[in-house]
Amino acid sequence: MKKLAFAVSASAVVLCGLTSAAFAQSAAQEGGASTDAAAAQASPHTFTANVTLASEYRYRGLMQTNRRPAIQGGFDYSHSSGFYLGNWNSSISWLGDSNAKVSAPIEMDFYGGFKNTFTLAGLEWNYDVGVLQYYYPGDYPNGFTRPYTTEAYAGIGYGPVFFKYSQALTNLFGFADSKYSYYADLSANVPLNFWDLTLNAHVGYQNVKHVNSASYTDWKLGLTKDLGKGFSLSVAYIDTNAHKSVYTNTSGRYVGKATAWAAITKTF
Numbered sequence: 251m252k253k254l255a256f257a258v259s260a261s262a263v264v265l266c267g268l269t270s271a272a273f274a275q276s277a278a279q280e281g282g283a284s285t286d287a288a289a290a291q292a293s294p295h296t297f298t299a300n301v302t303l304a305s306e307y308r309y310r311g312l313m314q315t316n317r318r319p320a321i322q323g324g325f326d327y328s329h330s331s332g333f334y335l336g337n338w339n340s341s342i343s344w345l346g347d348s349n350a351k352v353s354a355p356i357e358m359d360f361y362g363g364f365k366n367t368f369t370l371a372g373l374e375w376n377y378d379v380g381v382l383q384y385y386y387p388g389d390y391p392n393g394f395t396r397p398y399t400t401e402a403y404a405g406i407g408y409g410p411v412f413f414k415y416s417q418a419l420t421n422l423f424g425f426a427d428s429k430y431s432y433y434a435d436l437s438a439n440v441p442l443n444f445w446d447l448t449l450n451a452h453v454g455y456q457n458v459k460h461v462n463s464a465s466y467t468d469w470k471l472g473l474t475k476d477l478g479k480g481f482s483l484s485v486a487y488i489d490t491n492a493h494k495s496v497y498t499n500t501s502g503r504y505v506g507k508a509t510a511w512a513a514i515t516k517t518f
Contacts, residue, residue: 294330299323304513307340310433310456311468311490312497313505314342314357324359332366334380345386345397345424347499354388354397363403378405378414384423397424401433410440422458431459439474446476450486466492466506480517485510 300323306313307320314320324338338359345354363380384399399422405414414435422431435454442449450472458464472486490497492506499505 296326296328296330298326298328299518300326300515302513302515305511306509307342308488308509308511310454311466311470311488311506312344312492313499313503313507314340314344316343316347316499316501316503316505317509318343332364333362334365335362336360342386344499344505345388347501347503347505348424349391349394350500351391352388352394354386354390356387358385358387359383360385373408376407376412379403382416395421395424395426399423405435411436411438413437425458425461425464428459428461432457448474448476450474450484461496463493464496466490466497468492468506472511482515482517483512484515485512487511 302320302322304320304322306317307315307322320341322338322340324336326334326336328334338361340357341355342357343355345352359382361380361382363378365376365378365380367374367376369375380403382401382403384397384401386397390396398420400419401416402419403414403416405412407413414437416433416435418429418431420429422428425431433454433456435452437452438449440449440451441447450470452470453467454469455467456465468488468490470486470488472484474482474484476482487508488511489508490506494504494506497504497506
């Protein structure tokens with residue numbers, strides 16, 4: 251029976267600023283640039299990068315590195331209009347863990363989309379739509395269903411809560427005849443009023459077309475600590491109800507087993 255563990259991760263950047271009216275007035279009187287002039291000169295382009303060391307790579311609740319640490323990182327470009335492009339990468343072992351003849355130790359994700367806000371019923375909502383390609387360079391035996399996967403996604407949120415729906419436009423992570431499988435994800439990232447902590451909660455449902463026993467639910471509860479200077483530390487409890495008959499690798503390890511997880515990230 252084909253074994254599977256999924257791969258996707260994500261990243262978020264929060265920008266905030268505070269302008270003092272008194273300072274702006276004083277600067278204008280002294281010949282300094284006004285706030286409006288500075289904004290007009292600001293570049294609409296933003297480039298960021300990130301690198302993470304994680305206790306293991308979990309995606310949609312499932313092991314990607316067979317309980318071993320993972321090194322991860324990526325690059326992002328965004329435009330003030332809301333358009334964005336990015337690439338994210340991670341070490342993996344799940345493909346080789348499911349078939350000893352496969353050598354594919356890296357996951358590479360390429361994505362692009364548009365996100366912005368709108369006002370409805372007096373409330374400000376945020377949305378995100380785009381396409382994500384999961385790519386696994388490596389060597390595969392003849393007849394092996396390639397794990398390459400393309401998903402289209404759309405999400406909407408209010409405040410700290412966000413709902414996202416992802417639809418596979420191809421086979422899903424190596425499952426044959428699984429086109430149009432989907433993943434529904436409800437998450438909340440709630441800033442706490444102490445120690446620069448954010449509460450992270452998530453529940454998701456992975457549907458695998460034509461393989462009912464492969465569909466499952468995953469959930470996570472964790473905390474993220476802002477360490478300053480672009481560093482953050484995250485810890486979480488992760489679990490699933492994935493069927494052991496499907497999600498057990500060739501080492502006999504159940505890849506949906508509950509775990510405590512930790513990661514440290516640097517954003518540039």
